[in-house]
Amino acid sequence: MSATAGLAGCVDGVKEHFGLQGIIPLEIHSEADRTYNLHIEAYERDVDRKSYQQSISVSPGETVGAPNLDKAAQSLRVARIVDDEQSDVEAVSLTENTELVVITLYDEEFEVDVRENESAAGSGNETAANETETDANETTNETDTNETTNETDTNETTNETDTNETTNETDTADE
Template sequence: MGSVQGVIPMEIHSEASRSYNIQIQAYERKTSRQTYDHSFAVTPGENVQPEHLSAVNQSLQIVKHGEEDGQETVREVSISGETELVLVTITDNDLEIEARYDETETGVPNSNNTTNETTTDETPNETSNETDE
């Protein structure tokens, strides 16, 4: 079934006790062409809905700057045309990305239809409990 290229909304929620600078970049997987590049500050308790992503096969990278120890937290996730929503949660200790997919597009209803981030920094990777909001 063919589809028209759409957009993917993003939601960023800060559960942190202080402000962080966030950089979001995406690159098309086939061509490495940059498809998204935005940076902004997120304050404690703030909910942000940045510009939508294009619904193409791409790699999304989010960097949290402003750690007290001078390090950055980097997370990466794959996005496709079946991605319906990207949720980002900022905490003082971590940065989480969850990509939610359309169950009907994957052809496997009630399957695990979320993908979590890949850790690309040197901090220990801890498993966290996920909840649907």
């Protein structure tokens, strides 16, 4: 275990010394009925320097893997170009924890989805696993689950059998 931690520290040191940065993949998917052009820019927040600039055309039903962004704290600005003018503009913030940026085009709008590495952001893998387990348990009977107490919710994420024994409500897990 300590060898793994030592290796991780070594890799971080090499990255810092040589200025190596990771990358953030950028995917664009069109669900629109026509071809749209996008203009994408990124600016490093610390120095307000343009770090990325691309113009991309995306056809209906097409998924494009645009050139990657640098993994750094930066502002990303996406503009849809219609008739040689910017019709829609959306700006989002990227951090060192950003894992992926997905842009989805529709006929009336577009969405920019920034996906963060949750464990690096401090929420931890255990929290993410508990949220997933909670969602799976609550899907069957969401109304009854929402009416239970906080103690029931806590027990429900760990063990449905314990929930029934603790609260004596056998109908929430059986339905």
